[in-house]
Amino acid sequence: MSMNNRNSSKYYADSITRVTDPFWKVTCGGCGHTYLSCIAISNCPTCGCPDGERFLGETPYDEVIAERVEPKMNFASEEARKIYYEKSE
Numbered sequence: 001m002s003m004n005n006r007n008s009s010k011y012y013a014d015s016i017t018r019v020t021d022p023f024w025k026v027t028c029g030g031c032g033h034t035y036l037s038c039i040a041i042s043n044c045p046t047c048g049c050p051d052g053e054r055f056l057g058e059t060p061y062d063e064v065i066a067e068r069v070e071p072k073m074n075f076a077s078e079e080a081r082k083i084y085y086e087k088s089e
C-alpha cells in the first residue's frame, strides 16, 4: 500500500532537516555545552555561540551536508517560523 511520502519530506526551517529526522546533537565550540536542536543552524542556548560540533543522530554534519545541501533558513512558511521560534525560546 502507499506510504505517505509527502509527509516524510517536510523540512524544518533550515530547509535540510526533515521533520522525521532525529534531533541535531550539538557540542558548543564556545563553552562546550551539549544541546539538542531540531535545525542545523543554531546558537548555543548558554553562550550564544553559533559554532559547534554537530551530529544528526549519529551522522556528522559534513556527511549530512554532502548528501543534502547547505542549510539555509527559510521563513517562507508560517510553520517554519513557528518551529524556529518555539525551539529558540
Ligand SMILES: [Zn+2]
Binding pocket: 028, 029, 030, 031, 032, 033, 044, 045, 046, 047, 048, 049
Ligand atoms: Zn556555548
